[in-house]
Amino acid sequence: MKQLTRSAALIAATGVVLGLALPAGASDSDGRAEGLKWSKCEGEGLDERQQCATVSVPMDYSEPDGPKIDIAISRIPSENPAARRGALLMIPGGPGGDSLGDPSGKGQDLPRKVREAYDLIGFAPRGMAPSTAVSCGVETGDLAASTLRPWPAEDGSITRNMAAARRMSDACAENGGELIKHLSTANEARDIDSVRAALGERKLSAWGVSYGTYVGAVYSQLFPHRTDRIVLDSNNNPDHVRVVRAWLAAFEQGTEDVFAEFAKWASRPGNPDRVARTPQEVRARFLDLAARLDREPLPRPGANPPVLNGNELRQEMLSAMYDPDSFPGLARLIRSVEQGTVPPAPPSPPEEVLQNYVGVGAGTICNDSAWPRDAAVYQKDVTESRAEYPLTAGMPRNAMLCAAWPFPPKEAPVRITDRGPSNILLVQNERDPATPLSGARKLRAALGDRAVMVVNDATGHDAYLANGTKCGDRLVSRFLATGERPEKDVYCE
Structure with a gap:
């Protein structure tokens, strides 16, 4: 098994079991384990208690007796078997992320009562190494973050984006x-249920983050009777028509929300990384600098691409919006570039890791729903977006590679509804660049009485035990440990 840690830059047929519809190939295990073979995990910085195994699942759930693929999983057992309730699956973001190292990582930040109540489970979703892996083998230049995120040309043209797609x-x-045709959120949810069955669990608890909130919502929709306590953290809009196109569009408002906080911070007197005297000046200086770099890029040897242009600066700004701890780095970059000096580019993950990330991300988002193929649709949207949201310069409404995807979706996206047990807790920061509160509220509305939402007066992506509030952390921890959930939606300051 390969090293677990990595950097990173959506029913073909149904059966009826106990009156509930299940996708073809889904397990209805009563808790009998399938004899997993646990062994020491490979990788650095892992807890010595963490073990790894693989679960064999159908590549195509409409053909359960057809070719199989492997799903790599990890586990740290409950710290108090007498208090053990079950298994807590940590669902990663992405698509293109994994949680194999999470039992040893953020899992150890969980309160002791939670670590005693559950075995902590991580996994690499289908397509992600060390599970059976995929790679598109795209050109090295196309691995640049400013290409994977579809930033338009300096004049707003999308010709280059369509060519890249x-x-x-x-x-x-x-x-x-063949595997890339079978990557989807619905199949990841089916894999999760196969993992549940292999673990011997009648029900599964989960903590899904970012894209993992959509996976967790889809799992709760497809397998409601197999869910125990579900925490969805930093929540995606569950739009069952647009899916990822809606998530990409959310960066417009999300970035505006967080940049306003950055601008206040970067104009604060006494701040050693102060950019300007007022928030308005910070915004104006950033926009002016990006426009200047559009016209006159600066060399940046060793980077991909080897220049700092306006879109590269915008991409670095967007990345910094995920965590307020990154604000100083962005401020220093702005000040440095204004003086004509370009600092070294941040280190990039190995190309093999990036190729795997791109393969899983592309297969999942493009198989989940059909994207428009007409360039005129995107050009119109980009032009409108650039005028209304200059910070993101039209990127959120532009064409990703799905605009030219050769494989039609094999099934319709799962529609999230209010049918199912009331066992879901949403936790959400008020200011989040990638999964803004507006989208989280749509998931909350779709789930109805199945869910309660905790909104934090906080900034950044990833709320629970990361960029949230002590109040929010306390409510989520109490729910996981005891099942006690707020009676109604809560605002935490």
């Missing part, structure tokens, strides 16, 4: 194999 989709079709 065709080029990258062709590479995925040529190099992705």
Whole structure:
């Protein structure tokens, strides 16, 4: 098994069991384990208690007796077997992330009562190494974050974006194999239920973050009778028509929300990384600098691409919005570039890791729903977005590689509804660049009485035990440990 830690830059047929519809191939295990073979995990910085195993699942759940793939999982057992309730699956963001190292990582930040109540379970979703892996083998230049995020040209043209979409989709079709056609959020949810059955659990608790909130919501929709306590943290809009297109569009408002906080911080007297005297000046200086770099990029040897242009600066700004701890780095970058000096680019993950990330991300988002193929649709949207949201310069409404994806979706996206047990707790920061509160409220409305939401007066992506509030952390921890959930939605200051 490969090293677990990595950097990173959505029913073909149903059966009826106990009156509930289940996707074909889904397990209805009563808790009998399938004899997993646990062994020491490979990788650095892991808790010595963490063990790893693999679960075999169908590549195509409509053909359960067909080819199989492996799903890598990890586990740290409950710290108090007498208090053990079950298993807590840590669902990663992405698509293109894994949680194999999370039992040893953020799992150890969980309160002791939670660590005693559950075995902590991580996994690498289908397609992610060390599970059976996919790769598109795209050109190295297309691995740049400013290409994967579809930033338009300096004049707002999307011609380059459409060309990149065709080029990258062709590479995925040529190099992705049969598995890339079967990457989807619904299949990841089915894999999770296969993992539950292999663990011997009648029900499964989960903590899903970012894209993992959509996975957790889909799992709760497809397998409601298999869910125990579900925490969804930093929540995606469950739009069952647009899916990822809606998430991409959310960056417009999300970035505005968080940049306002950055601008207040970067104009504060006494701040050693102060950029300007007022928030308005911080915003104006950033926009002016990005426009200048559009016209006159600066060399940045060793980076991909080897220049700092306006879109590279915008991409670095967007990355910094995820965590207020990154604000100083962005401020220093702005000040440095204004003086004509470009600091070294942040280190990049190995190309093999990036290729795997791109393969899983592309397969999942493009198979989950059909994207428009007409460039005019995107050009119109980009032009409108650039005028209304200059910080993101039209990127959130632009064409990703799905605009040229060669494989039609195999099934319709799962629609999240209010049918199912009331066992879901949403936790959400008020200011989040990637999963803004507006989208989280749509998931809350779709779930109805199944869910309660905790909103934090906080800034950044990832709320629970990260960028949230002590009040929010306390409510989530209490729910996981005891099952006690607020009676109604809560605002935590």
